Amino acid sequence: MLSDAEAVPDRLREEIREKERLLEQVNEKLDLRVSGLKRLLERAEALVPLEGEAGLRDTERAGSCRRNERKILLMADDGIDPGTIAERLSIPRDEVAFVLDLSRKRARPDTGERPS
Numbered sequence: 001m002l003s004d005a006e007a008v009p010d011r012l013r014e015e016i017r018e019k020e021r022l023l024e025q026v027n028e029k030l031d032l033r034v035s036g037l038k039r040l041l042e043r044a045e046a047l048v049p050l051e052g053e054a055g056l057r058d059t060e061r062a063g064s065c066r067r068n069e070r071k072i073l074l075m076a077d078d079g080i081d082p083g084t085i086a087e088r089l090s091i092p093r094d095e096v097a098f099v100l101d102l103s104r105k106r107a108r109p110d111t112g113e114r115p116s
Contacts, residue, residue, distance in 0.1 A: 072099045 068089060075085045082100060086093040 069099050072096055073103055076100055
């Protein structure tokens with residue numbers, strides 16, 4: 001019994017050392033994860049301005065499309081044919097036809113009837 005009592009402090013010391021070693025390993029792994037997350041965050045922050053610029057480009061592109069749409073409609077109102085409009089604006093004929101078709105559909109209220 002006395003020998004068991006003498007062994008208890010030694011076992012406790014050994015268990016404490018093992019726990020310290022495990023805590024150090026966990027701490028090292030956490031440090032690695034934190035470093036990785038910081039790098040990911042830095043990359044994401046570096047991309048944020050690029051997204052803002054992309055949004056600006058999309059807005060500019062949408063504005064350009066609206067300007068083309070207005071030009072197409074004005075030229076068509078002046079009696080210019082779709083092929084000539086496409087040439088003058090340097091855009092595909094299909095785009096001109098699409099804009100004109102949409103314009104006609106907007107001007108004509110939908111009665112729910114289909115042409116026969």
